[in-house]
Amino acid sequence: MNLHLELIEDKVELFEARDLKTLEKKINDRIEINKSILLKVFSASHQMHVDQSGATFYTALVHFKNSKA
Numbered sequence: 001m002n003l004h005l006e007l008i009e010d011k012v013e014l015f016e017a018r019d020l021k022t023l024e025k026k027i028n029d030r031i032e033i034n035k036s037i038l039l040k041v042f043s044a045s046h047q048m049h050v051d052q053s054g055a056t057f058y059t060a061l062v063h064f065k066n067s068k069a
Contacts, residue, residue, distance in 0.1 A: 011039055011064040016057065023058045039064035
């Protein structure tokens with residue numbers, strides 16, 4: 001049996017929530033998980049949308065990169 005391991009160089013994750021506090025918690029949870037596989041935040045962006053009923057919807061994109069690269 002031949003086992004080949006390779007480090008993840010880049011990873012992009014998308015998040016969504018109805019409020020900023022929930023969105024922030026989701027992102028922070030993933031940051032902690034990705035630290036264990038040697039990924040750190042390279043960039044992040046977010047947007048807010050208000051639908052016709054006035055409800056807000058938040059999305060975020062976080063780009064993780066290998067911290068050893």
